[in-house]
Amino acid sequence: MYLCVFAFAKAALAQPILTTKQYKVKTVAFYNLENLFDVEDDPSINDEASPIMEMTEANRAEVYQMKLTSMARVIRKIGADKSQSAPSLIGVCEFENRKVLEDLVNHPLLIEFDYGIEHYNSPDRRGIDTGLLYKKSDFKVWKSESKELIIYDKSSGNRIYTRDQLVVTGALDGDKMSLIVNHWPSRRGGEQKSRPNRVAAAALNKRVIDSLHSMDAMSKIIIMGDLNDDPINKSVLVTLNAQKNREDVRPQMIYNPYIQMLKDGFNTLAYRDAGNIFDQIMLTYALLNEANQEGFRYYQANIYNPSFMTSKTGRYKGYPLRSFADGGFTGGYSDHFPVYVYLVKEIKETEDLKAPSTN
Template identity: 55%
Template sequence: MKKLKLGLLVLFVIAFVNLNAQEKKKFKIHTVAFYNLENLFDTINDPTKYDEASPIMEMNESLRGEVYKNKVKNMARVVADIGSDATGNTPAIIGVSEVENKQVLMDLVNDPQLLHKDYGIIHFESPDKRGIDVALLYQKALFTPLESSSHELLIYDDLTRKRVFTRDQLLVSGKLEGDLIHVIVNHWPSRSGGEARSRSKRVGAANLNKRIIDSLQSIDPYAKIISMGDYNDDPTNASFKKALKTHANKNKVPLKGIYNPFENQFKKQGLGTTGYRDAWSLFDQVLVTKPFLEKDYSSFRYYKSGIFNKHYLSNKHGRYKGYPLRSFADGGFTDGFSDHFPVYIYLVKEVDADKPNTEDLKESKTKN
């Protein structure tokens, strides 16, 4: 009986110690996001661009200044909100598309809702015929860029064989609180002319994306790479499954493979980021390479993904109820946001419980 009591006491002590150890585990958590800002153009006509076709330039000149101010404010509100429920912070890193120039980005990060976060901007002008670019915003206190480059996409129309001038792909390498990561920001060619006719253009964009990833992995097979963007393709299209060879099951991703956490959200849950003709598309995605999936949380790892579709971002009535509440419609400003919902992932890293400035890993309502 004494031996039994002693054994139970030992088990109780071990359980207590293990429980305490679990309770002391703390994690840093950061949001990495992407958002198509839907025609974030300024009010100045740039003769080097086809910006006169932008919605804001098609409006009465007397309205443009106020509309632009409200558009920037609305975009800043969304950026400030993405991931904040889980992290208590705005995104550490966010890729954006459909921006005209660096000045509109400066106006965005200097909005009162974001100014205190001290965002840096990485932006290159691209040859896109509409004058729209991609860019990366980052909190200077959390991310330190080391290198950045713009990668030109050379594609041609299948019928005319003329070059299609579209967005470059932006590559930024840097350290997220000491961890080296690489981020690629994309905005692949649209489906103008139909999905089938335009498919080869997006496959071409996927091939360029794969070459960038391969070049990083040839230097370091364990490179932690994030590719994000508005791909104008769903996770099940050939650009992903054949060109990039993405995987939907994170347990089956090979060393140099790519995990797409949004594939199952599209296939199994029917979720999307943009709607067209009464159907959802999940064009906005964030992909990660295998090293983000390891179980060792001594460095930043992938935790969860989600579509940021809070109630205020959606149409409340009519035919487009539930779809993104876009900024411009029928030649006017709706005081809305974008025709795309943002997407995001959480990155987590275990830290010493005794160190200051750490955060408990909070539960969130997002889906894996």
Template identity: 50%
Template sequence: MKLKHCLLSLFAFSICLVSAQEKKNYKVNTIAFYNVENLFDYENDPITFDDDRTPDGKDHWTSEIYNAKLKNMAKVIAEIGSDVTGTSPAIVGVCEIENRRVLEDLVNQEALLQKDYGIIQFDSPDRRGIDVGLLYQKKLFTPTAYKAHELLIYDDNDVSKRIYTRDQLLVSGMLDGEKIHIIVNHWPSRSGGEARSRPKRIKAAKLNKKLIDSLFSDDPYAKIITMGDLNDDPTSPSVKDILKTKSEREDLQIKELYNPMEEMYKKGLGTLAWRDGWNLFDQTIVSSELMKKDYSSYRFYKAGIYNKTYLANAQGQYKGYPYRSFGNGSFTGGYSDHFPVYLYLIKEIPSN
């Protein structure tokens, strides 16, 4: 059996599975996640620690640089999955955004404007002033409920001192008429070392598991995608021991989670590089219901890392690493220190 792509309409493609006996058409939607590396506007917000990202700040973050950054981010998002679907992602989770304004400016860039993206974002208590958010094509996805769930973690040496970090954003809605749940994450960093900071990510994983379990409590067959920059790899304790993800489809039971990124990680692939090594912190994890082989409704097809050549450094010491937008005290003209990740959901189109 081989794959080929067939155009259905201006915005919908199908994957045609061709054999001697059958030809089936499939509707395809892309779900993506992108750490956009400190997408700040250039105005000073007295409430957040954004002083560096202002014209007079350390980074000399001007309106010209901000607009160049927006254009770059919009270009990447517009292209993810477009070679298969003919359009940009139906849903995009993002992190390292300063506020709603930067998302409004982002979706109004030329590369995205005609896609008519909606925005879901809450200001989180993060001490860096960065949030998570969700973009969605209004013609493809209709949100029905959404809420930011705060992560409560405290200082190891003073349990009365809260460490303020990002919320986890849970969005439920209808994708082309089907109920789906999306959780957008940006778990605590490895600042201070992986082992020392690990309990914070374990706590984040427990909150994520609680949200997922609550969805399963309402519907054991819920279609769930939890995605984001976890600051942990697919084999880390937070993912394997707390979320209890599986890397083999055949091992899945009802109300369990499949992580397509684990196999990629074991092959040496990653979304960010650090000290001559790759990590795969940016992950898309799906519930067992999305892994069924009955394509009468949306199911997982495959996942990937969007690591096109232009998103990586072309030469020098960091050749092949993500072409970050800021380095050595100035704007580089690059994109992000993370590669985006994505997955395809497909559904069979009944033959007439």
């Protein structure tokens, strides 16, 4: 898909020059898959607490396939109105293992896109992981690693086993780029009590970002995930020093378009009867127009919240239509809306136009 922008410029002898700017458009997205577990009991993790495993054995396989169809239906549509295709890159969280991602990308609704998978098993107590799906035709993986988040409960001194952070560096249509996929610790026990855990997760992100910048001060880095914090919480606003306004972003700093979205009343989920934007995508300075770099640049950020994914009635009217409730499958999708950004890359083309005839 290409976006076109036309601009006129004056030339000698009043010959107008029409400059046609064309842009390649790629979608980069993030989606919390809400308890995408398979139907098999894995004794090494706490998967028996998953909604699918709580169902009767006869119903599990059918519900699993319906859940995959729901996820695939959403993924193929994210950003398609401008890119005319499914996302080139999509970070995912809250799934059980690599097998469920393989089942997802091989679903009939997604198989045509030929997604590759980057994934590592996390030590999370619930057995859920982070991952990256990428179109093999668009993105070439150069390096992939898992960054372990080691935190401890202050009262007991016991380790809190949570999700690792996935770091992938590669080339998007030839343009070097790094992605950090997150699912930060939950607010279990209350926001204030659990806050240090998410600050620690942000600090790990910051170390990864600083390390990438130390190798290349103009690194193009995309930070994405379910942060279990809003864009205005300490972890994002202070620890990451993410900026609301693009004009305030300097080299090696981070821009977060979801700060303004939160202020404008948008949400990606409902937590304790309130709307939040826990799902966010942030970008380093090098991806902004202000950096004057070649290759892909940030164009626009969005929340994918179409009507078919939205609760129409009841307590959570207007919020995501979740897939599990009251011990059963609702036919919904996830308790989070996906988020996505468009990246564009200019293709330069200039056409000289003759002055109109005066005859």
